[in-house]
Amino acid sequence: GGTLTGQQQHDLQIIYQDGLHLLGLINDLLDISQIEAGLMELEFQKVDLADLIHSVMATASALVRDKDIELRHEIAADLPTVEADTARLRQVLVHLLANAAKFTERGTITVRAWPADGHVWVSVSDTGSGIPPEDRERIFQRFDQGSLADGRRRNGAGLGLALCKEFVEMHGGCIQVESEVGKGSTFTFSLPMRHA
Numbered sequence: 001g002g003t004l005t006g007q008q009q010h011d012l013q014i015i016y017q018d019g020l021h022l023l024g025l026i027n028d029l030l031d032i033s034q035i036e037a038g039l040m041e042l043e044f045q046k047v048d049l050a051d052l053i054h055s056v057m058a059t060a061s062a063l064v065r066d067k068d069i070e071l072r073h074e075i076a077a078d079l080p081t082v083e084a085d086t087a088r089l090r091q092v093l094v095h096l097l098a099n100a101a102k103f104t105e106r107g108t109i110t111v112r113a114w115p116a117d118g119h120v121w122v123s124v125s126d127t128g129s130g131i132p133p134e135d136r137e138r139i140f141q142r143f144d145q146g147s148l149a150d151g152r153r154r155n156g157a158g159l160g161l162a163l164c165k166e167f168v169e170m171h172g173g174c175i176q177v178e179s180e181v182g183k184g185s186t187f188t189f190s191l192p193m194r195h196a
Contacts, residue, residue: 028159032142035166042085042170044195049082049089049120050075053111056093060109063101069109076114083195088167095160096124096187104128104184115193119173123188130181139177140165164189171195 004012034040057071064071093111100109107127114121131139142162168175168189179185 028163044083046081047084047086049113050079060097068106072108072110074112079113080193082120082191082193092164092167095164100124100126119190119192121190123186125186127184130183131179131185136177
């Protein structure tokens with residue numbers, strides 16, 4: 001028993017975070033296999049996207065706690081509700097924000113949401129390292145995260161963006177990325193307002 005030293009607490013915190021990370025990867029794998037088996041059923045309900053974005057950003061603030069990053073949001077005042085699966089939509093937003101936080105050391109991460117053409121559009125922009133052109137097509141493929149400038153692989157299994165793509169497309173939307181190396185990246189996805 002007894003009290004923990006600062007170092008022990010620090011180590012435990014890291015083990016806990018790694019555990020959460022691992023749990024996340026396992027859940028992602030389960031999701032991918034369910035999608036492949038055609039078992040993934042989305043539960044559509046009316047979603048207030050502004051509320052969802054605020055709640056995900058509150059969670060994401062923990063991801064940038066130790067960095068010089070400001071989290072911003074620009075949500076259109078006339079944003080309509082969408083018919084979507086709240087849990088899956090939350091997963092997409094968390095993945096995009098976690099990704100932005102991982103590759104950004106300083107600056108801003110901005111979430112925008114606006115309506116256009118019967119869809120609601122959501123973008124997550126960062127001021128991070130950016131994605132080389134040759135990696136932009138690949139990043140939405142499973143188990144691929146692109147390589148770092150010196151040819152090393154990025155850590156993690158690279159499932160997050162593949163899942164984001166699957167979930168967005170299952171909603172009837174699409175996802176794309178624009179990026180400039182050294183300037184940052186913007187991931188944008190669309191959701192139809194009505195579930196077909």
